[in-house]
Amino acid sequence: MSDPVPGPPLWLLLELTYRCPLHCVFCYNPTDFGGIGRELETAEWLRVLAQARELGSVQLGLSGGEPLVRDDLETIVAAARGLGFYTNLITSGVGLTETRLCALKEAGLDHIQLSFQDSTRRLNDFLSSTRTFELKSRVAALIRKHRYPMVLNVVLHRLNIDHVEEILGMAERLGADYVELANTQYYGWAWRNRAQLLPSREQLRRAEEATARFRERVGTRMRVFFVVPDYFETRPKPCMSGLGRVFLGIAPDGVALPCQSARMLPGMSFPSVREASLRSIWYDSPAFNRFRGEGWMKEPCRSCPERGRDFGGCRCQAYLLTGDAANADPVCALSPHHHLVTEAVAGAGRSAAEPPAAAPLAFRDHRGGASRE
Amino acid sequence: MAIFDTAARPAIGGGFRLQWEPAQAAHVLLYPEGMVRLNQSAAAILTRCDGARTVADIIADLERTYSAAGLSSDVCDFVTFAIERTWLELLP
Ligand code: SF4
Ligand code: SF4
Numbered sequence: 001m002s003d004p005v006p007g008p009p010l011w012l013l014l015e016l017t018y019r020c021p022l023h024c025v026f027c028y029n030p031t032d033f034g035g036i037g038r039e040l041e042t043a044e045w046l047r048v049l050a051q052a053r054e055l056g057s058v059q060l061g062l063s064g065g066e067p068l069v070r071d072d073l074e075t076i077v078a079a080a081r082g083l084g085f086y087t088n089l090i091t092s093g094v095g096l097t098e099t100r101l102c103a104l105k106e107a108g109l110d111h112i113q114l115s116f117q118d119s120t121r122r123l124n125d126f127l128s129s130t131r132t133f134e135l136k137s138r139v140a141a142l143i144r145k146h147r148y149p150m151v152l153n154v155v156l157h158r159l160n161i162d163h164v165e166e167i168l169g170m171a172e173r174l175g176a177d178y179v180e181l182a183n184t185q186y187y188g189w190a191w192r193n194r195a196q197l198l199p200s201r202e203q204l205r206r207a208e209e210a211t212a213r214f215r216e217r218v219g220t221r222m223r224v225f226f227v228v229p230d231y232f233e234t235r236p237k238p239c240m241s242g243l244g245r246v247f248l249g250i251a252p253d254g255v256a257l258p259c260q261s262a263r264m265l266p267g268m269s270f271p272s273v274r275e276a277s278l279r280s281i282w283y284d285s286p287a288f289n290r291f292r293g294e295g296w297m298k299e300p301c302r303s304c305p306e307r308g309r310d311f312g313g314c315r316c317q318a319y320l321l322t323g324d325a326a327n328a329d330p331v332c333a334l335s336p337h338h339h340l341v342t343e344a345v346a347g348a349g350r351s352a353a354e355p356p357a358a359a360p361l362a363f364r365d366h367r368g369g370a371s372r373e
Numbered sequence: 374m375a376i377f378d379t380a381a382r383p384a385i386g387g388g389f390r391l392q393w394e395p396a397q398a399a400h401v402l403l404y405p406e407g408m409v410r411l412n413q414s415a416a417a418i419l420t421r422c423d424g425a426r427t428v429a430d431i432i433a434d435l436e437r438t439y440s441a442a443g444l445s446s447d448v449c450d451f452v453t454f455a456i457e458r459t460w461l462e463l464l465p
Pocket of ligand 1: 021064065066092
């Protein structure tokens with residue numbers, strides 16, 4: 001089948017660094033990031049921005065790791081804004097002082113998403129409003145003071161999902177306008193910790209009920225978006241709206257990726273912005289063409305009427321669970337591997353009664369190995 | 374039914390940005406982590422919502438520019454739609 005020429009990479013995500021003061025168990029960064037090469041320098045990021053804008057990129061995400069770790073963040077934002085990007089900062093808030101926030105605003109930053117990095121070892125700390133809460137409150141107040149909407153993102157998993165009500169209450173106290181309760185996606189560190197992180201169906205049901213009650217109480221004052229973990233679905237998510245269609249991610253060392261977690265796919269060599277232009281990477285590189293269109297699909301996707309809607313789901317999930325990235329995402333009930341997902345969910349149901357610390361949890365650490373609690 | 378007075382002055386809502394995108398040959402409205410591509414009539418209206426002109430001014434300007442009459446209800450419908458989505462806010 002001849003596929004049409006791909007459109008522009010409308011959504012550009014720069015993962016400016018993998019460095020991060022936190023150690024989240026659900027971190028989607030690769031588990032071997034300790035071995036990844038030197039971070040791009042300011043001038044290299046600016047070149048990426050100019051080339052991407054030229055291709056038609058318009059939404060810019062600045063994330064990490066913790067992007068505030070880079071002291072050239074303001075320079076990068078200013079350059080991006082000057083080129084016409086809509087600039088979104090995705091931060092844990094650690095390092096967001098008033099001086100930096102003013103400088104970012106001055107540079108033209110459009111939006112801030114404050115992520116609630118509840119590392120599990122601080123769960124209680126976090127929910128019982130101690131240090132973490134104070135930091136977030138301070139940052140939230142700064143965000144509001146500088147007239148940004150307060151957008152909060154909280155990653156849910158088995159160890160905190162029972163506290164959805166308290167989490168929402170805390171978001172309300174912080175003055176959030178919008179809260180995204182995003183269930184963990186199982187890649188990177190989260191994949192390694194899946195058995196400890198996957199909630200049970202019962203936990204999920206209670207969390208959804210708590211969310212509905214909250215919505216009823218606060219009305220439109222605060223909007224809550226609840227992302228169901230795809231393991232509980234029977235159809236996959238249209239991952240990245242199809243690889244190589246709208247999303248272009250650049251890792252800290254300049255490697256270009258069609259999805260943040262694609263780096264782990266075997267047999268793929270992802271091009272670096274140090275060696276090639278973004279135009280050739282986006283349009284011509286084998287890595288970006290590998291999963292474009294439908295030619296790569298296997299059965300049951302190949303002949304499925306739904307393939308234009310979900311593109312066969314997530315390639316990384318297909319690879320992690322079935323060993324072949326070209327298989328249907330096993331979240332799909334039509335996949336011959338779907339039982340791998342239902343079994344994991346059933347397993348989470350069985351062990352839900354056990355204390356969460358029954359198995360060791362690997363906290364993200366900078367040697368890329370598993371440190372244990 | 375319009376939910377505003379034609380003497381109101383619409384402006385692009387906070388957090389939104391309207392701009393021309395050569396790569397898409399269209400005006401787009403950008404907002405946190407998202408974008409809407411506008412058709413020509415939506416763009417013709419939104420580009421005039423600068424917080425200075427009233428809805429009545431905008432209607433008159435569009436009727437003049439496109440040598441058309443009776444655009445009032447279409448413009449008001451779209452402005453209503455845009456206010457509901459917070460693309461526009463009304464300045465007093
Ligand atoms: S998920 Fe946690 S550890 Fe990973 S980059 Fe974000 S804040 Fe850092
Ligand atoms: S078989 Fe493939 S294309 Fe069809 S619904 Fe499942 S994942 Fe999607």
